[in-house]
Amino acid sequence: MLLTMTVEDVAHELDAAPTDAADTLIRRHLRGVWRYCLMLGARPGTIDDLVQEAFVIALQKGAAGLEPAATGAFLRRTARFLFLRSQRRSAHDPKLLDAIDELWARDHDDDHGERAVAAARGCVELLDGRSKLAVEITYGIGGSPPGGRNDLATKLEMKENGVKTLLQRTRKFLRECIERRLS
Amino acid sequence: MNDSILAAHEHRLDALLAELGGAQPAEDLSARIRMAAATARGARRGSWLMAAGVLLGVAVVTGLAFWKRDSAQQAIAPTDTQDPDKKPEPRNQAFERLIRDLELPERRQAAIVGLNTAGNAATSALAAALAAEQTRGRPEALAGLHQAWVGFDFAAAKAAGGLPAGRLELIADYSDNRILGVNADGEKVFELKEVFGAWDAELTPRGTILITEFSVSRVQEVDLKGNAVWAFEDLKNPYDADRLGNGNTLIADTFGSRVIEVNPVGEIVWQYDKDIRPFDVDRLRDGNTLIADVLQDRVLEVTKDGKIAWELKGLNNVHDADRLPNGNTLVTLRGKGVVLEFDAAGEQVWKLEGLSSPSDADRLPNGNTIVAENTRVREFDASGQEVYRKEMTWAVEVGRY
Numbered sequence: 001m002l003l004t005m006t007v008e009d010v011a012h013e014l015d016a017a018p019t020d021a022a023d024t025l026i027r028r029h030l031r032g033v034w035r036y037c038l039m040l041g042a043r044p045g046t047i048d049d050l051v052q053e054a055f056v057i058a059l060q061k062g063a064a065g066l067e068p069a070a071t072g073a074f075l076r077r078t079a080r081f082l083f084l085r086s087q088r089r090s091a092h093d094p095k096l097l098d099a100i101d102e103l104w105a106r107d108h109d110d111d112h113g114e115r116a117v118a119a120a121r122g123c124v125e126l127l128d129g130r131s132k133l134a135v136e137i138t139y140g141i142g143g144s145p146p147g148g149r150n151d152l153a154t155k156l157e158m159k160e161n162g163v164k165t166l167l168q169r170t171r172k173f174l175r176e177c178i179e180r181r182l183s
Numbered sequence: 184m185n186d187s188i189l190a191a192h193e194h195r196l197d198a199l200l201a202e203l204g205g206a207q208p209a210e211d212l213s214a215r216i217r218m219a220a221a222t223a224r225g226a227r228r229g230s231w232l233m234a235a236g237v238l239l240g241v242a243v244v245t246g247l248a249f250w251k252r253d254s255a256q257q258a259i260a261p262t263d264t265q266d267p268d269k270k271p272e273p274r275n276q277a278f279e280r281l282i283r284d285l286e287l288p289e290r291r292q293a294a295i296v297g298l299n300t301a302g303n304a305a306t307s308a309l310a311a312a313l314a315a316e317q318t319r320g321r322p323e324a325l326a327g328l329h330q331a332w333v334g335f336d337f338a339a340a341k342a343a344g345g346l347p348a349g350r351l352e353l354i355a356d357y358s359d360n361r362i363l364g365v366n367a368d369g370e371k372v373f374e375l376k377e378v379f380g381a382w383d384a385e386l387t388p389r390g391t392i393l394i395t396e397f398s399v400s401r402v403q404e405v406d407l408k409g410n411a412v413w414a415f416e417d418l419k420n421p422y423d424a425d426r427l428g429n430g431n432t433l434i435a436d437t438f439g440s441r442v443i444e445v446n447p448v449g450e451i452v453w454q455y456d457k458d459i460r461p462f463d464v465d466r467l468r469d470g471n472t473l474i475a476d477v478l479q480d481r482v483l484e485v486t487k488d489g490k491i492a493w494e495l496k497g498l499n500n501v502h503d504a505d506r507l508p509n510g511n512t513l514v515t516l517r518g519k520g521v522v523l524e525f526d527a528a529g530e531q532v533w534k535l536e537g538l539s540s541p542s543d544a545d546r547l548p549n550g551n552t553i554v555a556e557n558t559r560v561r562e563f564d565a566s567g568q569e570v571y572r573k574e575m576t577w578a579v580e581v582g583r584y
């Protein structure tokens with residue numbers, strides 16, 4: 001049903017949530033839903049709009065009155081739908097999105113992803129030398145402007161293939177490190 | 184670990200590292216959600232207006248017929264009711280002097296004002312000068328003439344709509360569901376209420392307002408009393424619409440993932456829909472179309488047959504793109520809070536930063552830049568100094584005429 005509804009359709013059906021309930025909903029779930037969208041693969045520049053629309057639907061749908069866990073699930077399901085709507089359908093594998101949902105439910109749902117961010121920060125701190133620099137430059141960590149593989153190759157004085165291998169190895173280390181810290 | 188689970192872990196790693204790199208929700212996102220929720224409630228209250236759209240259709244067709252007739256008459260015999268006794272010779276000499284003044288930077292503004300004040304009477308002289316200058320090709324002089332021409336169009340449009348002469352600013356206020364017209368002192372000239380999810384407002388040549396309603400997926404042309412004279416609704420959450428010189432309407436059908444040109448009877452006569460999510464669209468003077476595409480973080484210029492003639496990439500969350508008279512392109516990046524000017528080679532030549540979620544920016548004839556940024560509209564000079572400010576609830580679009 002949700003797949004064919006717009007914000008306005010939903011607004012036709014239900015009254016708005018009271019303001020204090022809306023504030024609570026936003027305060028409690030905003031960061032988590034935003035992180036979930038980032039994990040789905042939405043680009044930071046477009047996530048705000050996705051999240052905004054998801055919350056508007058949730059408020060109109062009366063999701064503010066549900067249990068917090070159910071509200072969170074509703075918001076993520078809505079955000080997932082909106083994300084898919086904004087993308088080319090063929091670009092996303094449903095199995096991947098289901099796997100992300102499972103990962104979120106297992107590791108992030110209880111604290112909206114706070115522990116995972118701390119784990120990632122700790123794991124990046126464990127890196128050194130070129131590995132650390134590669135991650136910092138790629139993601140703009142520590143104030144350095146984000147750069148592509150070409151930038152990295154220049155700055156690290158490596159060939160592009162070497163950079164690719166370095167990043168693959170570093171990402172594997174970080175994945176496993178984060179997994180260990182969250183388990 | 185199967186492929187999907189591994190890919191999910193990769194996505195998580197990317198997300199976590201992006202957050203360590205500074206990816207964050209916008210500071211005002213909570214406030215925006217509250218306001219958007221209020222907007223949706225307003226849309227529901229006004230939904231009866233959508234039902235009335237069918238009845239308005241009859242009025243639209245009739246109105247367009249009159250408009251076409253009036254336009255044709257105007258083209259054949261430009262009116263000059265302001266001063267019928269004035270002798271043609273001195274007047275033409277005065278226009279020629281003003282046109283010459285356009286080439287002098289220190290006199291340009293006064294010349295533009297003079298030509299705009301003359302209204303229809305200056306049409307022929309200005310058109311002839313534009314044609315001559317296009318052959319001659321001096322960019323500075325051509326830019327001055329173009330600005331005067333655009334201003335002349337606006338002066339005529341204001342007169343046609345019964346608007347007062349002088350500066351008019353149209354501001355789309357998304358959260359308050361309204362379009363506000365203000366004068367040079369920031370005072371309200373008119374207000375259009377119950378515009379649901381107002382994301383764009385443009386003055387048309389006949390003095391009506393073309394409004395884009397994001398929340399109810401509609402582009403509608405209304406008079407200053409809010410009466411609809413034209414509407415197009417086969418859209419999915421559009422962000423921008425422009426009335427073209429041929430009477431058609433160019434629409435950024437944002438979540439319909441297309442740009443369309445619609446004729447007055449609602450037929451789509453042109454479209455571009457190749458992997459885009461357009462937030463802004465403009466028809467350029469050479470017939471190409473400039474599109475701000477958020478899906479691929481780029482501004483692209485496409486030809487009539489859909490070929491990409493020019494492209495600028497790496498523009499994250501690009502909400503607006505305007506081709507300037509000097510050939511450069513003014514780009515608004517909402518997420519980064521900046522307005523950038525690029526030359527044709529893609530080199531950044533100017534930057535305005537420290538803005539609060541800007542969604543629209545226009546270069547004004549005086550060289551300043553006006554920006555709609557959330558709770559205000561501001562004008563900046565070339566050095567980035569603020570020279571004007573109008574507080575709003577949530578301004579998403581501004582146009583000065």
